[in-house]
Amino acid sequence: MTAVFHAYPAPAKLNLMLKVVGRRADGYHLLETVFRFIDYSDTVELAVRDDGVIELLNPIDGVPAERDLTVRAARLLQQHSGTPLGASIRLTKRIPMGGGLGGGSSDAATVLLALNALWQTAVPRETLMQLGLKLGADVPVFIFGRNAFATGIGEELTELELPEKWYVVLHPGVHVPTAEIFSSELLTRDSGISIMRILETTQQRRNDLQRVVTSKYPAVNEALSELEKYGSPLMTGSGSCVFLECDSENEADKVYKTLSQKYNGFVARGLSVHPLFGSI
Numbered sequence: 001m002t003a004v005f006h007a008y009p010a011p012a013k014l015n016l017m018l019k020v021v022g023r024r025a026d027g028y029h030l031l032e033t034v035f036r037f038i039d040y041s042d043t044v045e046l047a048v049r050d051d052g053v054i055e056l057l058n059p060i061d062g063v064p065a066e067r068d069l070t071v072r073a074a075r076l077l078q079q080h081s082g083t084p085l086g087a088s089i090r091l092t093k094r095i096p097m098g099g100g101l102g103g104g105s106s107d108a109a110t111v112l113l114a115l116n117a118l119w120q121t122a123v124p125r126e127t128l129m130q131l132g133l134k135l136g137a138d139v140p141v142f143i144f145g146r147n148a149f150a151t152g153i154g155e156e157l158t159e160l161e162l163p164e165k166w167y168v169v170l171h172p173g174v175h176v177p178t179a180e181i182f183s184s185e186l187l188t189r190d191s192g193i194s195i196m197r198i199l200e201t202t203q204q205r206r207n208d209l210q211r212v213v214t215s216k217y218p219a220v221n222e223a224l225s226e227l228e229k230y231g232s233p234l235m236t237g238s239g240s241c242v243f244l245e246c247d248s249e250n251e252a253d254k255v256y257k258t259l260s261q262k263y264n265g266f267v268a269r270g271l272s273v274h275p276l277f278g279s280i
């Protein structure tokens with residue numbers, strides 16, 4: 001029998017601000033951050049198998065299939081639910097890896113959401129978020145499905161309504177390992193705790209990881225300087241991508257056009273919800 005594949009989007013996220021407010025006993029950092037989904041996505045295709053096998057048909061260069069977050073997510077749900085079913089996975093990557101755009105985490109979240117529907121395992125969203133957290137601090141928000149203000153290590157989420165905006169996103173061409181940035185002695189770990197309100201976020205945006213990253217990776221600093229000619233850019237997550245928020249697509253396109261000779265990047269619309277929210 002030929003396998004029937006179903007295609008699902010896995011969008012990227014931006015951290016519109018990020019504060020490090022403390023550290024847990026296990027070394028993980030407590031954050032305050034605003035997550036926004038953007039319409040720039042990977043695609044995950046899934047076909048149900050009745051032999052229980054979970055297989056990634058096109059592994060990413062440098063990431064063994066068994067370590068891929070899509071495979072790990074599928075196995076986690078399989079074990080948790082006890083389903084006898086398996087899945088064939090095809091992955092089309094578009095989101096740059098290690099760019100602070102959450103691509104791997106988003107792929108994993110999409111697999112959890114989609115297989116839960118295809119396998120008819122009926123695991124509640126809340127439980128899927130807990131399973132996702134085992135794979136990475138960024139996974140729960142993609143299952144939550146709405147733009148959010150996050151605390152804890154990123155798993156305590158409050159829905160946020162954000163205005164329509166467009167983003168110029170630049171990839172400075174370097175890969176920044178998240179763990180290296182969080183372990184730096186340059187990192188400020190005691191940003192005063194505050195309750196973030198939407199209106200404050202536009203005025204007081206910053207990313208506490210940015211100073212550490214720019215001191216180690218000059219290319220990130222250079223990309224920020226280029227965008228500073230047009231406004232107040234910021235780094236997303238632990239980098240390396242940087243972005244500028246714009247009020248219109250036209251404005252974002254104009255800025256990107258001036259920089260696209262020098263940088264890989266893209267223009268993306270800010271989403272109001274995850275593309276799978278409400279449909280799965």
Ligand SMILES: C[C@@](CO)(OP(=O)(O)O)[C@H](O)COP(=O)(O)OP(=O)(O)OC[C@H]1O[C@@H](n2ccc(N)nc2=O)[C@H](O)[C@@H]1O
Pocket residue numbers: 015027028029030031033099100101102105135136137138139153154178179182236237238239
């Ligand atoms: C910084 C953020 C902000 O959204 O985004 P990215 O830059 O990765 O996209 C996230 O908190 C990243 O989440 P995620 O990419 O899932 O990280 P994980 O795999 O869980 O963690 C990688 C490593 O970073 C450190 N880490 C991560 C998160 C955190 N709150 N405190 C930490 O100290 C830990 O050493 C951990 O072993």
Ligand SMILES: Nc1ncnc2c1ncn2[C@@H]1O[C@H](COP(=O)(O)OP(=O)(O)O)[C@@H](O)[C@H]1O
Pocket residue numbers: 063067068069070096097098099100101102103104105107108178237239240
């Ligand atoms: N499906 C996947 N997509 C991307 N990266 C993955 C995937 N599975 C595992 N990884 C690993 O996770 C790392 C972080 O990837 P990613 O989530 O894209 O970046 P970031 O955490 O900076 O947002 C990659 O460098 C790669 O080694």
